[in-house]
Amino acid sequence: MSTGRKLSYSLAINEALKQLMEIDKSVFILGQGVKSPWYVGNTCRDLIELYGEDRVIDTPISENAMTGAAVGASIAGMKAIIIHPRLDFALYAFDPIINQAANWSYMSGGRSSAPVVFWMVINRGGEQAAQHSQALHSIFAHIPGLKVVAPSNAYDAKGLFIAAVNDKNPVVFIDDRWLYNRECIVPEEMYEIPIGKGKIIKEGNDMTVVSSSFLVSESEKCLSILSSEGIDIELIDLRTLKPFDEDLIIKSVKKTGKLIIVDGSWKTNSISAEIAASVYEKLFGYLKAPIQRVNLPDTPAPASRSLESVYYITAETIINAIKKIV
Amino acid sequence: MEFKFKMEYSKDILLGLYQTMVRIRLAEESLVEAIKSGEIKTPAHLYSGEEAIATGICTNLTKEDYIFGNHRSHGHYLAKGGDMGAMIAEIYCKETGCSKGRGGSMHLIDPENGIMGIVPIVAGTISLAMGASLASSIRKDNRITVSFFGDGATGEGVLYESMNFAALKKLPIIFACENNLYSTHLPIKEIRVNENISESAMPFGIQCYRIDGNDVLQVYEIFKKAKQICLEGNGPVFIEFLTYRLRGHVGPDDNIQGTHTDIRPKWEIEEWLRKDPIKRLELYIYKQNLATEVEIENIRYLVNLEVKKATDLALSSNFPNPSELEHYVYR
Ligand SMILES: Cc1ncc(C[n+]2csc(CCOP(=O)(O)OP(=O)(O)O)c2C)c(N)n1
Numbered sequence: 001m002s003t004g005r006k007l008s009y010s011l012a013i014n015e016a017l018k019q020l021m022e023i024d025k026s027v028f029i030l031g032q033g034v035k036s037p038w039y040v041g042n043t044c045r046d047l048i049e050l051y052g053e054d055r056v057i058d059t060p061i062s063e064n065a066m067t068g069a070a071v072g073a074s075i076a077g078m079k080a081i082i083i084h085p086r087l088d089f090a091l092y093a094f095d096p097i098i099n100q101a102a103n104w105s106y107m108s109g110g111r112s113s114a115p116v117v118f119w120m121v122i123n124r125g126g127e128q129a130a131q132h133s134q135a136l137h138s139i140f141a142h143i144p145g146l147k148v149v150a151p152s153n154a155y156d157a158k159g160l161f162i163a164a165v166n167d168k169n170p171v172v173f174i175d176d177r178w179l180y181n182r183e184c185i186v187p188e189e190m191y192e193i194p195i196g197k198g199k200i201i202k203e204g205n206d207m208t209v210v211s212s213s214f215l216v217s218e219s220e221k222c223l224s225i226l227s228s229e230g231i232d233i234e235l236i237d238l239r240t241l242k243p244f245d246e247d248l249i250i251k252s253v254k255k256t257g258k259l260i261i262v263d264g265s266w267k268t269n270s271i272s273a274e275i276a277a278s279v280y281e282k283l284f285g286y287l288k289a290p291i292q293r294v295n296l297p298d299t300p301a302p303a304s305r306s307l308e309s310v311y312y313i314t315a316e317t318i319i320n321a322i323k324k325i326v
Numbered sequence: 327m328e329f330k331f332k333m334e335y336s337k338d339i340l341l342g343l344y345q346t347m348v349r350i351r352l353a354e355e356s357l358v359e360a361i362k363s364g365e366i367k368t369p370a371h372l373y374s375g376e377e378a379i380a381t382g383i384c385t386n387l388t389k390e391d392y393i394f395g396n397h398r399s400h401g402h403y404l405a406k407g408g409d410m411g412a413m414i415a416e417i418y419c420k421e422t423g424c425s426k427g428r429g430g431s432m433h434l435i436d437p438e439n440g441i442m443g444i445v446p447i448v449a450g451t452i453s454l455a456m457g458a459s460l461a462s463s464i465r466k467d468n469r470i471t472v473s474f475f476g477d478g479a480t481g482e483g484v485l486y487e488s489m490n491f492a493a494l495k496k497l498p499i500i501f502a503c504e505n506n507l508y509s510t511h512l513p514i515k516e517i518r519v520n521e522n523i524s525e526s527a528m529p530f531g532i533q534c535y536r537i538d539g540n541d542v543l544q545v546y547e548i549f550k551k552a553k554q555i556c557l558e559g560n561g562p563v564f565i566e567f568l569t570y571r572l573r574g575h576v577g578p579d580d581n582i583q584g585t586h587t588d589i590r591p592k593w594e595i596e597e598w599l600r601k602d603p604i605k606r607l608e609l610y611i612y613k614q615n616l617a618t619e620v621e622i623e624n625i626r627y628l629v630n631l632e633v634k635k636a637t638d639l640a641l642s643s644n645f646p647n648p649s650e651l652e653h654y655v656y657r
């Protein structure tokens with residue numbers, strides 16, 4: 001493994017795309033803005049120059065048909081990646097994602113499947129308000145037949161992207177625009193991060209914090225603050241939301257007896273509710289305190305900065321939840 | 327469809343059209359510095375250059391008629407009678423805004439004035455507009471509905487589904503496509519084979535027109551006729567307005583990763599600058615000797631005062647109280 005090379009999150013995805021397209025001619029990408037940094041940052045940099053407009057397709061504003069096209073191409077043997085530069089736009093494409101791709105393998109008795117990647121970017125803040133800010137990953141995690149991944153850093157982004165493209169099933173790749181400039185060490189060679197496996201970011205004994213995507217870094221900020229107060233936290237990065245790594249969480253909570261789930265979606269029926277329920281089902285007797293959940297309030301995204309500042313989750317919100325059950 | 331007209335206009339009508347266009351232009355341009363300084367953060371898609379369309383259309387509408395808009399709808403809102411102070415305050419995301427600071431530039435509303443919904447999901451309001459016209463047709467209330475959308479929205483299937491149903495039920499709706507030749511970074515030739523959008527309505531049996539959207543008098547005339555068609559029960563009507571934005575896709579210019587540029591060719595921008603709808607009407611008014619320079623200056627002066635008052639309201643208003651974050655989720 002090469003060491004030391006730092007790469008930003010968005011360029012890590014760019015590298016994954018280049019390597020995938022280089023070794024496998026069946027990989028192609030389509031979606032809105034693949035040739036415009038306006039939409040996709042530098043995640044798709046140089047792709048057209050390297051692989052041509054046949055395999056790197058900027059599209060009209062037609063989310064439903066373009067997503068269906070990706071699903072159909074994947075059924076026909078391609079490894080299709082459809083990008084929705086804003087998750088909200090993908091709502092036009094519920095049918096191809098949920099009715100079609102998710103059910104395809106089961107409906108066909110396993111004789112066919114749709115190995116497509118639905119790449120959706122959460123892009124919020126900046127007073128963009130209700131239709132341009134939604135974090136709807138929990139909805140996709142509700143659907144049998146879909147896998148949902150949500151990297152928190154550049155290293156995971158590359159590995160999960162490659163795993164998603166190589167998976168034989170439809171995978172929703174949840175991306176967060178707030179991560180794009182974050183850097184970390186990313187190996188140059190291709191590698192996969194296994195879908196369904198979480199990661200312990202820091203071991204600890206007092207309580208378990210399960211976090212994902214952008215909020216992993218907010219959760220990490222709490223670690224040093226709380227350790228100075230003598231609170232020793234075990235922090236888990238989910239990496240995959242469906243199927244989430246239940247074994248890892250169970251093992252950790254068995255040890256700590258306390259659980260806080262940090263999740264950037266609305267509270268009601270969110271992935272945090274699912275994790276809490278499964279821990280209650282399996283570990284009721286081990287729990288030393290009620291499970292705490294840190295979610296968005298059940299409110300659409302507001303515009304005004306004064307409301308955004310209380311709406312979005314920060315390290316402070318997380319610390320407050322932790323302190324409730326210290 | 328071929329469309330020709332020759333009309334005489336009263337001074338009142340011409341100056342009214344002029345004033346509305348100037349209100350839109352000066353309100354939009356008043357935002358530029360505040361966007362650049364970061365005081366306005368909400369993504370603001372300026373309507374400068376396209377004023378003739380909203381103006382020519384909405385001058386023909388009553389307060390009861392309905393409009394629905396998109397991300398670039400400040401002009402629609404003002405022309406339909408929305409309060410400028412409430413709009414500017416909304417763009418500054420203040421509690422006094424028309425959506426109480428919850429919506430920002432892209433979510434404007436004023437039901438009392440028939441401004442039924444302005445939201446940024448591309449083509450998202452086309453079927454809603456069609457539904458509002460369905461309500462009118464069930465109630466036989468003689469309202470008409472205008473659905474404003476851009477050339478980019480023609481990529482969405484819901485447009486065609488809505489046209490089909492509206493034609494089937496002869497709904498009183500006018501599909502107003504503002505073709506400014508670009509959808510974000512894509513020129514129209516990269517999103518469709520036939521650059522003539524109005525022809526898309528033909529297979530549905532919808533009367534369709536394609537006109538110069540920078541000529542407010544043409545817009546005014548064609549729309550009057552379209553409205554008549556709808557009121558006689560022969561709707562819907564589809565009108566494509568050819569136009570051009572004088573500003574960036576979002577904000578004053580196209581800011582791509584910190585680089586302020588315009589992706590459009592210089593010669594094209596200059597060509598369209600010469601077709602500025604406000605200058606064109608001004609020239610026409612002078613040519614017809616209908617108003618003096620002093621009268622025109624006075625209109626601008628008064629509009630400037632209105633813009634200043636609106637901005638003062640916005641600046642002096644409070645941001646929404648954080649304790650009221652969860653207000654209005656339900657009513
Ligand atoms: C469903 C959906 N997809 C994509 C976008 C992103 N988007 C915002 S404006 C725009 C272009 C719209 O172009 P057009 O309809 O021509 O309107 P214009 O901006 O030119 O006035 C796009 C793609 C969106 N808001 N909604």
Ligand SMILES: [Mg+2]
Nearest residue numbers: 476477506508
């Ligand atoms: Mg356009």
